[in-house]
Amino acid sequence: MRMNKPVKLDPENLLARIDHLEENRRLIQNALEMALSLGDFQKDIEVGYGPEHILQEAEKRLRYLIPFKTTAFYLVDQEQSDFFMKICEPAGKEQFIKDQVDYMIDKGFFAWAIRERRGVAISSRDHSKKFILHVIATYSRIRGMFIGLLPDERNAIPDKSLTLLSIILLNTANALESIEFYRLLSNQNKILEKKVEERTKALAQSEKQLQQVVKLQAIGTLAGGIAHDFNNILFPIVGYAELTMDDIPADSEARQNLEEILKAANRAKKLVQQILTFSRQGSQERKPLKVQFLIKEALKMLRATIPSNIEIDFNINEDCGPILGDPTQIHQVIVNLCTNAYHALQDTGGKLEVNLKETHISYQKSVERVGMKVGRHLELTVSDTGPGMEPQVLERIFEPYYTTKKQGKGTGLGLAVIHGIVKNHGGDISVESQPGKGSRFTIYIPIIDDVEIDPKSPKPEAANQGNERILLIDDDKQIIDIEQQILERLGYRVTPKTDSHEALDEFAALPDKFDLVITDMTMPKMTGDQLARKLMDIRPDIPVILCTGFSESITEEKALAMGIDRFVMKPIVKDELASTIRAVLDTPKAYQHKAPSEFNMGTN
DSSP: OOOOOOOOOOHHHHHHHHHHHHHHHHHHHHHHHHHHHHHHTTGGGGGTOOHHHHHHHHHHHHHHHSOOSEEEEEEEETTTTEEEEEEEESTTOHHHHHHHHHHHHHTTHHHHHHHHOSOEEEEOTTSSSEEEEEEEEOSSOEEEEEEEEOOTTOSOOOHHHHHHHHHHHHHHHHHHHHHHHHHHHHHHHHHHHHHHHHHHHHHHHHHHHHHHHHHHHHHHHHHHHHHHHHHHHHHHHHHHHHHHHHTSOTTSHHHHHHHHHHHHHHHHHHHHHHHHHHTTOSOOOOEEEOHHHHHHHHHHHHHHHSOTTEEEEEEEOTTOOOEEEOHHHHHHHHHHHHHHHHHHHTTTOEEEEEEEEEEEEOHHHHHHSTTOOSEEEEEEEEEEOSOOOOHHHHTTTTSTTOOOSOTTSOOSOHHHHHHHHHHHTTOEEEEEEOTTSOEEEEEEEEOOOOOOOOOOOOOOOOOSOOOOEEEEEOSOHHHHHHHHHHHHHTTOEEEEESOHHHHHHHHHHOGGGOSEEEEESSOSSSOHHHHHHHHHHHOTTOOEEEEESOOSSOOHHHHHHTTOSEEEESSOOHHHHHHHHHHHHTSOGGGTTSSGGGOOTTOO
């Protein structure tokens, strides 16, 4: 075994050797500490650390490693693929370094340092100074460049120092990359969190709307049931009053009293129609119509009644497409919304604004608004600069009989009726309001494909009397008595029945005995539509008029589709009943259902 030659160690050489080892130990220890600390402050990213902080920490530690006279850090602009100065120490040397860097780039020294990926010594432009150039890069990506000006008395640094410089700058690059990735992930996380929050809010809003819809449907069902009974009560009041008026001289006080009774009954009838509209059970005459004319007509009427201290502003897009709707009800929506806005402004004055435009409802929007369809819609907004509403008021704004107005200033049915009309037209209504910031109602109604809208010429008045044979069915004895009296005074021969089975048996025995059937809808044993089907099975050409105060199971569209000739709402006044009967009897059965929408003379 060969022994190593012993080293001669005199005290002077030994001390020099110890100093050399100690210097290397401190150098390595400092470098490792700096490398570790560069990793540690990645954790500080969340508290505001950025690229400048990282470079400042690297510069501070490099100062202990190599006595650079001036240091500068350049970063890469990823979009421009260029370098830019981020920090320079000491301050005031920026222009000097920039001039030297321009020279190094022109001479290709930057490209050389990038290729070598280690510290390279570069002479200054005038060759009087030495720089250390080192790329700041991870194993996959260039992040920047370090430039260090050596002291005049030192034109080189030890290889070990360059190695440790490389380690520190590698960790610096990793830290820069970590902060970029962290921020990218953080931004993506924020975007995702925002989307989740928006989606959660949308679902919560949809759930809230659904609860409101269910609540209003429940109230509407109750209101519809009350309307049915109320109509049956009104029918004999109206009927007996009209019959009695016919028997009293026109100038008598009793006739005047009866006229007042009829006026009150008609007001009650209109109120019931509002309830039925809210419950979405009122019959309607739907036809293609342009809403622009209705808005202008309503605003013209309102301008004449609204005080001049309230400014009315409107912006109506004439190019908006038509909707399929009931003109009377759409006019009612416009007037009611504008009237509400006027009431909000009547004490203080202000501005009432009406806008109409066409919009497209996206899938996302349809999800946010329960029941809305995707596609083209009219967007009608009515806003005011009034006092606005509290959140607790907004939650109940569309409930029937809920009102914030003083007693005697409204029925509380206005917005409930509007809600019912809009929903019944396949649309949606929403309200935005804050205390002190006014209110804004927005209505969406689906647009139909462009159709030619021709005004129909009015039909000539038919004779109101006749002598045909009528089978009359209603389970309410009082109603059938008054109807029989009215019909017989008009000249018709009436067979009254309060039992639907008895009526069917009599008709089946002699189907040609009758020219017309008038039947109630809601009856025990057999409903009016069921009876009508059986009657038409026996005799397909028999004309049928179906009367109802309210029914969830039948609508005008369903009734006409099954072959019933007229669908009329109670209570029916005498002239209305007479004209409806004549229209049915004077129109051959085979032609009555080619255009059902034209036959609504008895519809209210």
